[in-house]
Structures are given as C-alpha cells and as structure tokens.
Amino acid sequence: MRAFSRFKTTLLAAALVSAAVVAPSMAQDAAAPGAPPAPETPAAAADKAPAAPPVAETREARLDGLFERLKREPDAEKATGIANEIQSVWLESGSATVDLLMLRATQAIARKDAAAALDFTDQAIVLDPDYAEAYNRRATLHYTQNRYALSMADVEEVLKREPRHFGALTGLGAMLEELGRDREALDAYSRALAIYPTLKAAQDAAGRLAEELSGQPA
Numbered sequence: 612m613r614a615f616s617r618f619k620t621t622l623l624a625a626a627l628v629s630a631a632v633v634a635p636s637m638a639q640d641a642a643a644p645g646a647p648p649a650p651e652t653p654a655a656a657a658d659k660a661p662a663a664p665p666v667a668e669t670r671e672a673r674l675d676g677l678f679e680r681l682k683r684e685p686d687a688e689k690a691t692g693i694a695n696e697i698q699s700v701w702l703e704s705g706s707a708t709v710d711l712l713m714l715r716a717t718q719a720i721a722r723k724d725a726a727a728a729l730d731f732t733d734q735a736i737v738l739d740p741d742y743a744e745a746y747n748r749r750a751t752l753h754y755t756q757n758r759y760a761l762s763m764a765d766v767e768e769v770l771k772r773e774p775r776h777f778g779a780l781t782g783l784g785a786m787l788e789e790l791g792r793d794r795e796a797l798d799a800y801s802r803a804l805a806i807y808p809t810l811k812a813a814q815d816a817a818g819r820l821a822e823e824l825s826g827q828p829a
Contacts, residue, residue, distance in 0.1 A: 670700060670703065673700055674700055674775075677693055677696055677697045678697065678806065681693045681697065681806070681807055682806065682807075682808065684809065685808075685809070686809070690807065690808075694777070694807060694810075698778070701743065701744050701773070701776075702744055704739060704742050704744070704745075705739075706738065708738060709735045709738050709739050709745070712731045712734050712735040712738070713731070713732070713744070713748065715731045716729075716731035716732045716735070716748060719731060720752070725752055725755065725756060728748075728752055729749065732745055732748050732749045732752065733749070735748075736749065741772060742772075743768075743772035743773045743776065744769075746765045746766075746769045746772070747765070747769045747776065747778065747779055749765045750763075750766045750769065751782070753765060754782070754786065759789075759790065762782075762786060763783065763786060766782060766783045766786075775806050777803045777806045777807040777813070780800070780802050780803035780806070780813075781799070781803045781812055783799045784796045784797070784799035784803065784813065784816060784817075785816070787799060788820070793820050793823065793824055794824060796820060797817060797820040797821060800813045800816045800817040801817055804817060
C-alpha cells in the first residue's frame, strides 16, 4: 500500500537470525599456596549469591511502553526511531515457520511476483490467524493489485488485532481518499495521529482534507 511503504521496517531476514549466547566467564579468587581459605562472613556470602534473574517483559508491555513514548515524543526524528521499534515488535510472530513465510513473501515482492507473495502470506495467516502483520502485508499486496475491497477487509483484521496500527490506519485513509470517501479518510488519518502525532504522511493528508472539507456539509 502506498502509505504503508512509508513505514517500512527492518528486513524480515533479521527476525530469522538467532543471537549468539555467550556464557559469562567466572573469575576465580586465587588463594596463597597451602593457605586455608579465609572463613566467609554472612555478608560476604550474601554478596556472592546470584542475583535473581530479571522478569522478562511481555510483548504487550513492551508495546505499551513504546506507544506511550511515541505519543509524547515531539521530535519527529526520535519518534521515527520509536515507530521503527514498534514495527520490529509487531514483526515478531513467535514462529520460525511464519517468519520464514513472511521473509519469502518479502523476497517475492522484491522480484515483483505478487502471486507468490500472496501465497506465502496466505500460508502465514493459516498457520497463525492472530498474526496482524500477515494481514497487513496481504492488505498491501491487494492494494497494489487494485483490489481495494480485499485490502480494506484485511486492514480491518489488522485493526481487530492491533487497534494502534498507525500504518494500517494511514493506509486505510489513503484508500478511502482515493475512493472519494474523504470524511472517512480524514477520520482514519486522525486516528493515526492520535497514536503517532508526528507522522508526517498522516499530518499532510489530514491537513489537506480538513481544508478541502471546511465549509462543506457534514
């Protein structure tokens, strides 16, 4: 989708790369040869006790925190960085198979093979019907083929799963605008801006439509 293309995230291949886990080295205190080890005080023993592992932050908690920052950030460049972080989290399907299908869809798009890209995206949705980004990708593909009804149906599925999806809302606004449904388009852009206030594509479109619609009957 034209508007979606403004919000490209990092390559999906990155989602398939496993981070190497390096075990930390443990330093050992050397005692003097033949000398018995000094008795440990309770305080010293407590100091050496392993720290409790940090509680892993859930995906939703990460997103909530990022969206709070995004809404408060007045600097457009910094907000773009936060938006990119959000999109990286959105891309986390939790399934290596789904990630691979999405990667193959991306590769098919790059070689302009929309049919193959749709097939891979369809398979991802079958495997994980709750994965919003697969619907988002399919919405984009349908849009490029001028299948607006199908694209808008997929956008609806995205927003059911992630109502804060500013990319889907901006893309929806672009489609509605092209269809001449300007008031609905303005509403979609306004919803995107309520989530991501410095999103320039939505700012420009909303400003233009607000000016065009001023004075017209509701």
